[in-house]
Amino acid sequence: MIAKNSLRASLTMRLAGLALLALAAANPSSAAELKYADQGARWTPPDRDDFYSLDQGARIMPFSWFKALRHPDGKHFVDDGLTRYGYLPNPNSPAPGLPVGFLAASDNGARFLSMTCSACHTRQIDVNGVSWRIDGGPALSDFQTLLADIDTAFQTLLTDQAAFNAFAKEVLGGDPNESALRKLRSDVEVWFQPYDVLMRKSLPKPGWGVARADAVSMIFNRVAGLDIGTTSSRIIEQNIALADAPVRYPFLWNAAIQDMTQWPGFAENGDDILGLARNVGEVYGVFGVYRPTPLISVLPQLARFNSSSQLPKLINFLNDSSLNYPGLMRLETLIQQIGPPKWPWALNQELVAKGDEIFHRDPKQGGCAKGCHEIAKGTPRLCNVNTWKTPLQDVGTDSREYKVLVREADTGVLNGAAIPFVPGIDTPLKPKDKIISILGLSVIGSIIEAPLHFGIDVFKPIVEQCIPESRVARADTAATLISAKLSADLKNLYRKPTAAQPSIVFESRVMQGIWAAAPYLHNGSVPTLADLLKKPADRPAAFKVGPAYDIENVGLAKEQGSFSSTYNADDCSKRDSGNSRCGHDFGTSLSDPEKKALLEYLKSL
Structure with missing residues (x-):
């Protein structure tokens, strides 16, 4: 028995060594010594592990599908931990083999491939044989190629029977019968239709390249193009435009206290409520489930608002939603703890x-x-009076992102929609309206509805920090109180440039x-x-x-x-x-x- 155990241990060590060599070959920086930059006493290894694999609600595809998915070279996507795209190894991942920012999220008994913000906001730089890991730094990854390769892989599955059969055996196990094969193919086809439309119409040539993405266009395309249609598919294909205004990923340290955010500075920021809005929009852009549905009858919780026959069209923003509110709020706490990295080499004082x-x-x-x-002192917010001013200036830099901000789109199921008693967000929406207004209504509606949908306890961190009155409020009035406070902070969430005067300014951080x-x-x-x-x-x-x-x-x-x-x-x-x-x-x-x-x-x- 001892000999067998020794042999087994020896084989295990050899296999582990081969796996490390494979990763090093795929991504040379992984062969270097890894060190972590000093980012302050508030940033601890447990916080880092949480940041690397925190579920915020993205649902890309069933995890079993991703594990079985293969590149044209025959290798599984997970074989190299996505290092071929520049993503970074996460040795403590709850789903072994997935890199920083990717996870297998559980949802109603199913597991889904998911992304969290650390995928795009963690970087590693190589200097003299050492790889320095910088948490919250702009990623040096190639997101577009990953998206395009996934699209190509599924096209292969649906056009090559042998490839599909091999995929099905891995997903379903054993030797699946015809009924199971047909069901899996149908599920894949339903999933693939919106994904393929989004990629075909969004991804530019040449691509974004390493370290860049047109995230704003992809969020706009996702929400307006895939989520709000009036047909069963939800797709409004004409709302999807080429995502050809790529920008560098921003760094996250100090991001939570800026009074404005996004490169063009179009989003108000600076406290937990506005941070939640920032993160909800991001989740919708990376495949969070969003299925806004018009209400046939007013929700019982809102009955007291229904005294006027002139109410706008009401929407259930969180119908079938995958947003993970506790995860999103924990994420904002983590972002506040990440300090700027200290220069690790000698300085000439x-x-x-x-x-x-x-x-x-x-x-x-x-x-x-x-x-x-x-x-410098910025604009005070409801939950933070000590923001940092984020000046917006035109210093002659590239202006293409402003073409994205003035786009208009069909509003689909959101046509005529508004949030009662929340002025200042350009509603009710017209049949064709600014995409930034469609996104604003979607984000604000999703947040204001959350206490009713998920329960008030979900909002305890914001409640305790920002709304002291709620500690003594009766349960039947707490939701109204929270919604009123949320409304006050969110009503002017997005600055909307016009086509005539786009005001081409960008933030000075x-x-x-x-x-x-x-x-x-x-x-x-x-x-x-x-x-x-x-x-x-x-x-x-x-x-x-x-x-x-x-x-x-x-x-x-x-x-x-x-x-x-x-x-x-x-x-x-x-x-x-x-x-x-x-x-x-x-x-x-x-x-x-x-x-x-x-x-x-x-x-x-």
Whole structure:
């Protein structure tokens, strides 16, 4: 028995070694020594594990399907832990083999492949044989290729009987009978129809590349294109547009206290209620179930509001919803705990001091802080009076994202819908309306309805922090109280630019941890901070995007490993291309010694 156990242990160790070698081959950075950046005492390993695999409500597909899904090369998608797309190993994943930000979520006895925000907001950079993990950092992953490869894999299953049979055996087990095969094929076809429509009409060529995604377009396309149609499929295909305004993923540290968020600064932010709105919109964009349904009769809980015959069309926003409210609120708590990463290498303190003086000059003299990147008091919110001001400015950077914000769409089942007694959200919706208004109504309606749908206890964190009166409120009035407070904070959630005057402004964030956030500008068009201090015409017209890092120039190294993509940047004649490296001329006239000092200071933040 001892010999058998020893042999078994030896074989297990060899297999584990082979698996690690396979991962290293797929993603060279995984072969390096892994270290975690110092992100403050409030950020602990248990918090990190929670952040990496927290269910917020995304439901991409049945997990058994994903485990059985194969690439054209015959390998399962899960074989390399998605490292071929730049996603990062998660050794403590509850579902072994899934990377950071992916999980097998349980829902009514079924398991689904799900995503959480850490998939797009965790990064790893490689410096001198060490991989530095930075939680909350902008991901260096290729999301579009993953989405497109899933689409291709399912097309193969539905056109190649042998491939489908092999898939079915893995999903169903054993040798499934004809009835089971037909049922599985029908389920796959029903799932695939909206997914395929979304991918065919959304994904641009060339693709977004590593470290970028057009998340706003994908959220708009998902909600307006797949969720609100009046037919049984829910699809309104004409509401889906090409997602060709990709931007760099933002970093999450300090995001919770900004008074505005999203690169164009169109969403109010700064407390738990607005953070919940931010995260609900994100879940809808990554395949959360959203099936808004008109109410034939008013919900009993709302009967006291029904004194007027002029009520707008009422909607059950949470019909068949997969939103995980406890998970979303826990996620916001975690985001508040992630500190900016500290520079892990030596600093020249004399240069840091000189750079500090330059940073705090007026921007007209090459400075960064005043009116732009300083820590300044922002707009007070219901649950947080101490927000940080997030200035919105037009500094000549790429403008394409504004074409997304002025899009209009058919409103489907939401035509005529509004939320009673919540002014300021541009409702009731017209038959054709701004997509940003469709999303605003969907997000706000989903949140305000939540206390009635899930119960008041779900909102305890917000209730205790923001609404002290609720501690003494009777149960029959608590939902009304919470809804009223939510309404006050949410009614002006989104700023809506017009086609005539889009006001092409983007947010100026506080610069803590900026050294770890390359590439730079909102569209990721500049590889290093050193390049950002050059005139736009002198910035690289093409560069590789990947995990190899240059700590002297602070950003992406010129040479990358096998996992990378090439960014071809346009000049100022193509400001609306989505790829322009134009704008943000601040600091470009500094002397070389001044630029060196400023870079040293930016490393220290």
